[in-house]
Amino acid sequence: MQNTLAGGTRRRALAAFALAGALSTLGLTGCGDSSAASGGTPAATPSAGAVAATLTVKDPWVKAAKAGTMTAAFAILVNDTGADITVVGAESTASPMELHEMTTKEGKMVMQPKEGGFVIKAKSTHELGPGGDHLMLMNPSAAIEAGDQVPFTLKLGDGTTLPFTAIAKPFAGAGESYDPGMSMPASGMPMSPMASAAP
Structure with a gap:
């Protein structure tokens, strides 16, 4: 019985940890979105196939x-x-x-x-x-x-x-x-x- 309770507690702790990680990831994604919304744009990297116009x-x-x-x-x-x-x-x-x-x-x-x-x-x-x-x-x-x-x-x-x-x-x-x-x-x-x- 004690082992069963310990196992349940361990599963709940792992689930809480996973949920916290997911919320953290969502928070980071939200920061990226707000940066883009505020006018920030990622730096463009020219591909090897880009054609020169210069x-x-x-x-x-x-x-x-x-x-x-x-x-x-x-x-x-x-x-x-x-x-x-x-x-x-x-x-x-x-x-x-x-x-x-x-x-x-x-x-x-x-x-x-x-x-x-x-x-x-x-x-x-x-x-x-x-x-x-x-x-x-x-x-x-x-x-x-x-x-x-x-x-x-x-x-x-x-x-x-x-x-x-x-x-x-x-x-x-x-x-x-x-x-x-x-x-x-x-x-x-x-x-x-x-x-x-x-x-």
């Missing part, structure tokens, strides 16, 4: 190339905002991608990954072109023929993305190559080739 890609094009041959995409990146924007990566269904730059080493132009990405200053533009910064297609799975429309997505430092499509064009330039270990005399690289690309 950067414009102007005159994008790709150097036509055979399947498996490294090539590059170019454009003028326009930042009309009051803050710097950083392009930290790029993607394409046509090929694995890297951000690259051309730099001078021992009197020759050499290609290398762009550390820190491309920074487009506030209210300015940044040119991607042969002989300078470019979007590197490391290993196209199929030939990129003149006239092809190639999809790209830029990944920005704030977590947003910017999709665009570039047209493939034949371009000889100064005979530059995008093969590994490529180098050439520094004076042989055109720095503003946009007008030289065949339509």
Whole structure:
């Protein structure tokens, strides 16, 4: 009989504890609701798929190339905002991608990954072109023929993305190559080739 009473007391104590917890939870929820009602809004977190509305890609094009041959995409990146924007990566269904730059080493132009990405200053533009910064297609799975429309997505430092499509064009330039270990005399690289690309 004593065990039965003790068991009943224990069950009642547990029930009271559970009820107190439920009331406490309801109280916390009520606080959250009143905060929202008073105008408080939770901070928005941009998703990885959010589309950037702060950067414009102007005159994008790709150097036509055979399947498996490294090539590059170019454009003028326009930042009309009051803050710097950083392009930290790029993607394409046509090929694995890297951000690259051309730099001078021992009197020759050499290609290398762009550390820190491309920074487009506030209210300015940044040119991607042969002989300078470019979007590197490391290993196209199929030939990129003149006239092809190639999809790209830029990944920005704030977590947003910017999709665009570039047209493939034949371009000889100064005979530059995008093969590994490529180098050439520094004076042989055109720095503003946009007008030289065949339509």
